[in-house]
Amino acid sequence: MTALKNSLGLRAALLSLLIFAAIVGLWQIAAQPPAASGPAVDPEYAKRVGAAAATGSKSAMPTPADIGVTIWKHLTDPFYVRGTNDKGIGIQLAYSLGRVLLGFGLAALAAVPLGFLIGMSPLVYRALDPFIQILKPVSPLAWMPLALYTIKDSAISSIFVIFICSVWPMLINTAFGVASVRREWLNVARTLEVGPFRTAFKVILPAAAPTIMTGMRISIGIAWLVIVAAEMLVGGTGIGYFVWNEWNNLSIANIVTAILLIGVVGLLLDQGLAWLTKLVTYPE
């Protein structure tokens, strides 16, 4: 049995590698600069424009090799500071992570108690439902102008945007988890004359914990998606700003580097919460 499992894992890994190699290979071929086809231009002109423009074409995509070089350059020197607007990619990621964790933490502090209330009281649930239904589907970035205008601080505004986007999944999942705690368990608690607070913390919370954690896992994923866009909008610091700054310079290699790193960090965040979820899961 384990041999089969191993061989399945091994074969999957092999297939992954093969897909990766195929993508990179195709990309390398597709991104080869075209042979000089256009008319020969004046050398005075050629030295003032990019290599591609001198032959009459648009500048091309960088090849995977170019990108490898760029990634290596960033990974070997991630924490440099060359002025306010030019900091290493490690520092930018740290800024973004800080914002996400702060916004997410505040959202958790607000969403879990409120979700509890909504889940336990059908009255509150019905009263708040219209607000939640209307606000939930709003793109978090749509809040940005309003936040900048009212909060008058761009750093707090981006944290607010993270807060507002990560609050809904946690709120809804908490309410759902709390509302669907098995009746029998609550009845047992009531028979044993357990106080309401004790019921909440000793019965409902552990019972709803896996659902709450699932909400958190969804939230952090969304928060990490949104921070990049928010930072591109507001600028200053963060991985989103890094992408924007390199977009200014049309530096695709740097942008691809950032995309890969954003993916890796997102994966780590997700896996971290998956691990936490496992800790609170119980067998039915």
Add this chain to the structure above:
Amino acid sequence: MFKDPFDPKALLGRRCGCGGDHAAADHDRLTATTVPAAEEQRWTRVVDAAVLRAVFPVDAQRRLFLKKVGAATAMAAISSVFPLSAAREAFAQGGAPEKKDLKVGFIPITCATPIIMAHPMGFYSKQGLNVEVVKTAGWAVIRDKSLAKEYDASHMLSPMPLAISLGIGSNPVPWTMPAIENINGQAITLAVKHKDKRDPKDWKGFRFAVPFDFSMHNYLLRYYVAEHGLDPDKDIQIRSVPPPEMVANLRADNIDGFLGPDPFNQRAVFDGVGFIHLLTKELWDGHPCCAFTVSKEFATQNPNAYRALLKAIIDATAYASKQENRKEIAKAIAPANYLNQPETVLEQILTGTYADGLGAVKKDPNRIDFDPFPWNQFAIWIMTQMKRWGQLKADIDYAKVASEVYLATDTANMMKEMGLTPPDPSKKTIVVMGKAFDPAKPNEYVESFAIKRS
């Protein structure tokens, strides 16, 4: 300008009609005076003159003394009892600023050259300021961050302080513009596929990008196509796109062209995406573009910091206006911390010897120039265009708003203090595409256009 206190024969007591402290006969000579080229020399001369006047407040005595010993000996004699070098240094720094750590926001375009270069080239630190220049993503963001006081001063488009003060597109907040950054320096760039459509009459249905609704770019593009019979609101589409995103959009075929700031015109050429259809100086030579702005509140609460900042900017602008310094400036502002562009792109813009995107190398040393003087006539022209295109609905006193926002008097005083010659604020002729503008008759000017919204 100062009359020359070192000249014992200078005429006294006759004031010129321009209000300057010199004889009418000397007006032309003095206003055209060649200012000593080197920076230090200029300060030195201003300070020495002040000291000499302080030591001999009576003109007659000063002349007698100078006649007897000569200017050089006089200064040597004075410096033996008066710490002249210390005074020169103190003057160069001005009164102690109330706030030394300042944040100045900028958009990464060459228009902001003086604001940006003042950081790596030390113009701020020379005034005793510790300025952080912060790159910002777009005009709406720089406006909101400035209104939120995250920035002490900021780079804006020259129509923006007018719009903010008038409350168009935001709450009215008194905003001031003590210095223009650059004149000229913009261009219309078209996608390479349109290289045979050089006549604007063929542009029906084109999608254009401009940096912001309240920008010279918007007004100039509208003016240009309207002069060629196209209605900018009906026959073409104009979108607000942050400058850095223009080339990417042109490349993606999302727009057909843009009237935008450099470096993005030249960058489109560099990447083989577009060509330069025309420079905006061909529409209006000497038009203003970007500006250095502060809130009225900051200027009144921190007068010394404001003066020091303005001095640094005027100083940097004067330095940038000299052709011979342009290559050095291109090098200073190219790194990722500032514009994040290839140096050759910036050099072509600043020196005016550039590839046009169609295979030719063109030369125009005035492609971009730097001149800090905030002519009120500029403001009035801008407001006529706001009126023309329906951004400005109310009837306003053009001249009053202009003088409240474009602080020509402040700038003139500062320039005098620095030993520079400010221009005569009443003398500015504006000619846009061959049509003269009379700032005394703004309403008639708006009425004179066939295509307009009001």
